[in-house]
Every structure is written in C-alpha cells, then in structure tokens.
Amino acid sequence: MxxxxxxxxxxxxxxxxxxxxxxxxxxxxxxxxxxxxxxxGTTPAADLTVLAASSLTDVFKTAGAAYEKDHPGTKVTFSFAGSQELAAQVRQGAPADALVTADTKTMDTLASDTGTPTIIAKNRLVIATTEGNPHKIDDLKDLADTKLKVVLAAPQVPVGRYSKKVLGAQQVKVKPVSEEPNVRAVLSKVELGEADAGLVYQTDASSADDKVDAVTIPDAQNAIADYPAATLKTSKNSKAAAAFVAWLSTPAAQKILRDAGFQQP
Incomplete structure (x- = not known):
C-alpha cells in the first residue's frame, strides 16, 4: 500500500x-x-396526607421525618384521631392518601375505600395511674373500687373496645367518670390528675412516663391491638402512598416502631 x-x-x-x-x-x-x-428510590415526589390513630402520634412524627429524609421532595402530613373518627373522615371523602388504624375491625369496614391492609405493628394495654401510683393500683380488679376516678375510652374507639373486653373477661365492673374519644384523651385525664387511672396502650404510657405510672396487665388478661395500614383509593398520589405504606414494614421503619415500644407485627 x-x-x-x-x-x-x-x-x-x-x-x-x-x-x-x-x-x-x-x-x-x-x-x-x-x-x-x-x-x-424511584418513588415520585408528593405531598402525602396520612390519617393515623392517635396512639401513633409520637412515633409517626419520628417516622415521617425519617421518610422525608430518605425520599427528598416528599412531604408527609399526619392527621391523628381516634380510629372511628378517621373512618368517618374516609367515608365523608376527606382528602387523604393512606390510613392507619388501631384495630382491624375499623379497617375492615372500609374495605371498599382502601387497598389491601398490612399489619405494621401491635400494642397492648396497661393501667395508667397518676404519678407514683398513690392509690396502690396493682391489677384490673382494683379499678372496680368506687372511690377511684377511672376514665376509659368510649366503646366505639378501638382502645375502648379492648378495655371493655379485658374488664369483662375478669368480671370487673367499672363506672368511668368519663368516656373519651381517643386514647390520648384518656392519658391526658390521668396526666392532669382529673382521673386516678385509665386504660391506655403501653406506648402511650411510655410517652408520658414522667407524668404517669404504668401497671402491667398480664398476657392472659390482656388484649393485643393490631395496627393495619392501607392506601386510600381516592388518593391522587397512589404510587407515593403505596410506597409509604410499604416502607412502614421495612427494617428502618420497624426499628422506629420497636424503639417506641410497639410490638412486632
């Protein structure tokens, strides 16, 4: 060449x-x-509104912050109330993306409004007393003392149903001074000294351990609360909502729940 x-x-x-x-x-x-x-993550950025049982108030604030940190561009806003109130909001068409209740019964009544629920945590009841337990309350039977001011959640509320169940099983008759719309209202009555004792979730008592004492209820006498989470079919952010609900079952979210005292689902 x-x-x-x-x-x-x-x-x-x-x-x-x-x-x-x-x-x-x-x-x-x-x-x-x-x-x-x-x-x-491939989760689309969105402003999510999550309706959640009042007993999740503290832990979900922590979980929400962690989720937003791991999912830039996503903001999670929680609306806390008794599960029965949340169910009413869903039926009335309140704009929201996901729902977490403190019992499966309430969630089941909304089957036509939600995706398939997933249990993300469990809880149990304790007797919350005023600080120092001045009335020396040791077990459920002590709550029958008519000299005590006992407050319970209304029977329409999950914690109220659980309370009725455990008291009925032990044949303990309690005349509450009031029936509250959610567990946080019960806790508040005890914290403020407006009641001597009340039945609340273990996690709620732990969140106020500097203001109330918690008396353990034996497993054989107790009730376990399941917390199901589901997307709402009316959500305008269905993919982002599904991602958040799925995240609640991840190791990162489960650690936050365990650290707050919730039990493994």
Missing amino acids: PATAARRRVLALALTAAVLVPLTACGDEEPAKDRKAGAA
Whole structure:
C-alpha cells in the first residue's frame, strides 16, 4: 500500500475513534444517572396526607421525618384521631392518601375505600395511674373500687373496645367518670390528675412516663391491638402512598416502631 494511502487510512481510523469515545462515554453516563436515581428510590415526589390513630402520634412524627429524609421532595402530613373518627373522615371523602388504624375491625369496614391492609405493628394495654401510683393500683380488679376516678375510652374507639373486653373477661365492673374519644384523651385525664387511672396502650404510657405510672396487665388478661395500614383509593398520589405504606414494614421503619415500644407485627 502506498505511503499516502496508509497515512489516510490511519487518519480515518483516528477520527473514527475520536467520535466513538465520546459516544461511548455518553452511553455510560445515562445508566449511571439512572442507577443514582434508583439508589435514592424511584418513588415520585408528593405531598402525602396520612390519617393515623392517635396512639401513633409520637412515633409517626419520628417516622415521617425519617421518610422525608430518605425520599427528598416528599412531604408527609399526619392527621391523628381516634380510629372511628378517621373512618368517618374516609367515608365523608376527606382528602387523604393512606390510613392507619388501631384495630382491624375499623379497617375492615372500609374495605371498599382502601387497598389491601398490612399489619405494621401491635400494642397492648396497661393501667395508667397518676404519678407514683398513690392509690396502690396493682391489677384490673382494683379499678372496680368506687372511690377511684377511672376514665376509659368510649366503646366505639378501638382502645375502648379492648378495655371493655379485658374488664369483662375478669368480671370487673367499672363506672368511668368519663368516656373519651381517643386514647390520648384518656392519658391526658390521668396526666392532669382529673382521673386516678385509665386504660391506655403501653406506648402511650411510655410517652408520658414522667407524668404517669404504668401497671402491667398480664398476657392472659390482656388484649393485643393490631395496627393495619392501607392506601386510600381516592388518593391522587397512589404510587407515593403505596410506597409509604410499604416502607412502614421495612427494617428502618420497624426499628422506629420497636424503639417506641410497639410490638412486632
């Protein structure tokens, strides 16, 4: 091959290589971006509203902050109330994306409004007394003392149903001074000294351990509360809502729940 032709061939190969190298680099760059996005999660950013049982007030504030940190662009707003109130809100078409109740019974009544529920945690009852337990309350039977001011949740509320169940099983008759709309209202009555004792969830008593004492109820006499979580079919952020509900069962979320005293589902 003549020298001139050889030089032309080498030059052509060099020019081809110069063009291909940038193209190859571009081809590698896009998957790299995709991998980075995948590492951060593919959940679409959204403003989520989650209706949650009042007994989740403290732990969900922590969980929400953790979720937002791991999912930039997503904001989670919680609306806390008794499960029966939350159910009423769903039936009335309140704008929300997900629901977490303190019992399966309430969630089951909303089957046509929700996705498939997942149990994310369990809880149990304790007797909350005023600080120092001045009335020396040791067990459920002590609550029958007519000299005591005992407050319970209304029977329409999950914790109220659980309370009625455990008291009935032990044949303990209690005349509450009031029946409250949610467990936090029961706890507040005891904290403020407006009641001597009340039945609340273990996690609620733990959240106020500097203001109330908790008397353990034996397993054989206790009731276990299940916490189901589900998306709402009316959500305008269905994918983001489903991602949040799924996240509640991840090790990261479960650790937050365990640290707050909730039991493993």
